[in-house]
Amino acid sequence: VxxxxxxxxxxxxxxxxxxxxxxxxxxxxxxxxxxxxxxxxxxxxxxxxxxxxxxxxxxxxxxxxxxxxxxxxxxxxxxxxxxxxxxxxxxxxxxxxxxxxxxxxxxxxFGIPSGIVVDTHMQRLSRRLGLTAETDPQKIERDLMAQVPRSRWIGFSQQVIWHGRRVCHARKPACETCPLAPLCPSAELGAGAEA
The missing domain is CATH 1.10.340.30 (Hypothetical protein; domain 2)
Structure with a gap:
């Protein structure tokens, strides 16, 4: 939430x-x-x-x-x-x-899926997860909206932001405890890696 x-x-x-x-x-x-x-x-x-x-x-x-x-x-x-x-x-x-x-x-x-929230966490994680190569928030949102079903936009936004605050930190991601590590192309870079 x-x-x-x-x-x-x-x-x-x-x-x-x-x-x-x-x-x-x-x-x-x-x-x-x-x-x-x-x-x-x-x-x-x-x-x-x-x-x-x-x-x-x-x-x-x-x-x-x-x-x-x-x-x-x-x-x-x-x-x-x-x-x-x-x-x-x-x-x-x-x-x-x-x-x-x-x-x-x-x-x-309001529960209206109008788009995907692209804050600093979403920007960082969407690139680390290989979901976009873009750096501009509007282009990142466009890429994510094309890949994530509209019915998941709200939950996806909240989950990724939560994950970025608690697991996939900017300077030292906790790859060793991350449940997404097996799917993440950046996990092999190890702790401290920047995407």
Missing amino acids: VELDHDSAYQLLVATILSAQSTDRRINMVTPALFERFPDARSLAAADPDELEEMIRSTGFFRMKTKHLLGMARAVTAHHDGQIPRTMAELVALPGVARKTANVVLGSF
Whole structure:
């Protein structure tokens, strides 16, 4: 499952925007107070930028994230009656929302398999597993969507990300304990290998 704590599509969207260049653990420390202060898109749209910056400072890149959060909340309020939209086109039209973020919200909250989440773990593992040679997230997603049945896109995204966080680490993959090692073309490279 998605490791960002959330109770609504709004909360998951905010948390996913905040998660850029940060850890889920850090985001889960910040969001309880943030969601108490700004429980929905309308209240966030009216937030004082300085107050919001201070609340999310520890997540990194807080000025840009503040700009994205305010822009997203204002657009959701103005164009979607305060409700998080349920289509890829509408989500990626929001400030601070690209395909990865939209795929997280659509798949993990709404159960809509719109694509495959391509974060840093997916980028690394899809190359190590020989599923793509691409480095661009959109090209990686295209390659994966062609190989993975649509009915598995949501689960596949979550499983690969989980595996990347717990087994197939960037600098020292645990190939000796990896259940995918017999199928992985990179496993023979051994621990510490970069793909």
